[in-house]
Amino acid sequence: MAAFKPMPDFALGPDVPESGFVVTELGGGAYGVTEGMVNTMFLETTNGVVLVDAPPHLGGERLLAAIESVTDKPLTHLIYSHAHADHIGAAHQLDRSGLQIIAHEMTGRFIEEAHDERRPLPNVTFTGRRETLDIDGTRFVMDYTGDWHMPGNLFIHVPERKLLTAIDSFTPKNPPFFRLVFSAHVPAYFKAMDQMLEYDFETVVTGHMALYGTPEDVATNREYxxxxxxxxxxxxxxxxxxxxxxxxxxxxxxxxxxxxxxxxxxxxxxxxxxxxxxxxxxxxxxxxxxxxxxxxxxxxxx
Structure with missing residues (x-):
């Protein structure tokens, strides 16, 4: 069996308590949530909560507990970053009555072909490169710029919060996961690092491990x-x-x-x-x- 070096302290996130999750305030009503292996984010709006993805490692119960630890507002919107089950495979555990599930139409197509009951089909889809939604006065810009991870993968930008969500793009303070995070097209993966740095953001949520990144972290991954x-x-x-x-x-x-x-x-x-x-x-x-x-x-x- 291969012997691996221990991870240095600077690459580790916070310790996870008995609750099984850690909520981190990202500013402007946005929060990151992690259990150590995966992370995602949610944002409190005037009337509810917008959640990005529903990872099975967190599960619906812990995701809802994380949201309820900061607000009693209901979950109103769920945005799928892409179709992979390790990021949206707990969506079936959420209360979907009145829930808007938003995704690129290519993501919807992948889910439909998978016949996976854990991943409910989106009920709001869009085509093309960009879709902008105003949710209770908060602007969400969803960009499909190419298949840097898989068809339909999104950059989700909340400009007024200087927040970017780019699930499975890279891992802060770590090298890329196996084969450039299973990139569908390696040149597109390289280009994605340039594209990310074109956004105005202070924090980026990338989907794995327990750390949230900065533009400097994106630049470091690009250099690597x-x-x-x-x-x-x-x-x-x-x-x-x-x-x-x-x-x-x-x-x-x-x-x-x-x-x-x-x-x-x-x-x-x-x-x-x-x-x-x-x-x-x-x-x-x-x-x-x-x-x-x-x-x-x-x-x-x-």
Missing amino acids: INDLRRSATGALQTVDLQEAAAAADVPGNNKQAELKVWMDAVVARAAELMPAWDKRIGGTDIFLTDNLNAVAWSVAND
């Missing part, structure tokens, strides 16, 4: 993935496919094995070329080779 790309590019320029196949004694008629051992060699060389990052983000050893593999194939093919 650019180092991944530079290292992968350098390795691709120096590792020869035929030499890698010969070194691994691959049979001459096994072309898929040739590609496998070549990319393994590229990733190993790229890891050697990566600058040290462990003073700035925690867990650099966990997904380094997975992320380099995704970036290297993208550099080679995209």
Whole structure:
């Protein structure tokens, strides 16, 4: 079994009490809620509460308890950031009488095709790049800028609160999760970091672990993935496919094995070329080779 380094203190969030959740005030009636593995946010408006996602790790009961810890107003709106069950799979546990469930139409299509009762279909959808909603005087700007995580993924901006929600974009103080957070299209993932920094925000909610980020955290993630790309590019320029196949004694008629051992060699060389990052983000050893593999194939093919 692989031995992993302990996470540094700066990459850890708050301790979770017996209630099973921590609520953090984000300003202007907005709150973050986490149980340590996932996080999301809700915002109190004049007449109710707007919630982004309903992660199963928090569950409907704890989500409602988190909301009730700061307000007695009812849940009126639920915005789906995207279709993945690890972020909206507890939506069926919420009281949906009168609840507006809002999503991009592509998210609705994915949920419909999944036939998953845990993920109720949205009853308000939109197409195109941008939808702006005024909910009790609070403006929510929902942008679909490309498939940086999956089709239908949204940036949800609350301009007057300087708050951005970008679920599964990155994790503050951590490297990206497995293969750039399962990015559907690696160039779009790189572009998404630039797009995020075009918004006016002070806090970003990103969906995993217990920390909320800042524009500086977005810039740090962008710098890290650019180092991944530079290292992968350098390795691709120096590792020869035929030499890698010969070194691994691959049979001459096994072309898929040739590609496998070549990319393994590229990733190993790229890891050697990566600058040290462990003073700035925690867990650099966990997904380094997975992320380099995704970036290297993208550099080679995209």
